Amino acid sequence: MAINNFLLFNLTLHLLLLLRVSSDPSRITGDVSRTPKKFLEYAKSPEVLDWMVRIRRRIHENPELGFEEFETSKLIRSELDLMGAKYKYPVAVTGVVGYIGTGEAPFVALRADMDALPMQEDVEWEHKSKVPGKMHACGHDGHVAMLLGAAKMLQEHHQDLQGSVVLIFQPAEEVFAGAKKMLKEGALNHVEAIFGIHLTNRVPFGKTASRAGSLLAGSGFFEAVITGKGGHAAIPQHTIDPVIAASSVVLSLQHLVSRETDPLDSKVVTVSKVHGGNAFNVIPDSITIGGTLRAFSGYSKLQQRVKEVITKQATVHRCNASVNLTPEGKGAVPPTVNDMNLHKQFKKMVRELLGEESFVEASPVMGGEDFSYFAEAIPGHFSFLGMQDETESYASGHSSLYRVNEAALPYGAAMHASVAVQYLKDKASEVHDEL
Known part of the structure; x- marks a missing residue:
């Protein structure tokens, strides 16, 4: 009788734990590779959104210029440690390269830049830059928060990944072509494709803009x-x-x-x-x-x-x-050219994740981005995530009045995670078809 009671207790406890996990909005359950919207629901949950906002604000308060992002890098590594994600450091002085998944091919990369600008912030708010003459005026603090959000989702579902996701936390995008240095130090070894997302005030909130071919000059x-x-x-x-x-x-x-x-x-x-x-x-x-x-x-x-x-x-x-x-x-940066096949995959993913009207065909932009070095080395795709709100105006990048619409962070995190999962799934299907 005692043994039966013990087994009954264990069974009851196990069922209670299952119920708790399935009802917890801060966890992903089910096959998210089939339903990308689960990523967005997860990223929008108060616990995860607040966590990403806290990370973004900590980085914003302590901006660091190119190849000086030591505290930013330390924060990234600390969060990856808490997730149980593996990483390599240092890469290109302050860069971090994380790894999630099987550790085997195929490999797909997600990139976030993390440097600030030599500017004085003129926005008065609780989390204003604490460093005179330095400011995150291009959204890189938000980019780091979004990629960490994606890492959190992917790590919780790492057993279902059909390959490996490489997380590129890149220094010195603004003036010193940190991407070029990361390439030289092997950040993209074995990687077959790379995706990057940039926040912008030129696209409405909840929408994404990109194009195949030449995007940035x-x-x-x-x-x-x-x-x-x-x-x-x-x-x-x-x-x-x-x-x-x-x-x-x-x-x-x-x-x-x-x-x-x-x-x-x-x-x-x-x-x-x-x-x-x-x-x-x-x-x-x-x-x-x-x-x-x-x-x-x-x-x-x-x-x-x-x-x-x-x-x-x-x-x-x-x-x-x-x-x-x-x-x-400050050397020249080549044009950013989006791979046609990756563009098709990205557009399909965005429409499944955010809705048919969520994708905007972008016009070429005369701005430059050192993501172009990655996209020259392997197929790459760069896109813009909108944050312009109808009720509030957001200044353009490199403005002393620049602000990030933090409500956009879950969208970026979910897009990162979804495109990586979809890419690996498609590659696995190609291999299966060949067999």
């Missing part, structure tokens, strides 16, 4: 020092005026787009800084100018023409000019 910078001979402003004939030369250079650079570029081939050349002189009555010895150039094609030729225009226009005005096309180590 190749981008880079230039800086030039135009040197003449300074002197008294009242006797300019005794000087070689670099101000006049610089003015001519700025105007002539605009002709590279208006007169040398096919109107159907988008290019941008912008002079965004001019420095020189410190007195009203003194012509300076030199002027420094700098700016950016963007192109979907013919980028190298555009670089060459920028250099030619600056040096030759300076010569016309009897000045000398030195041109640096990688100022402060």
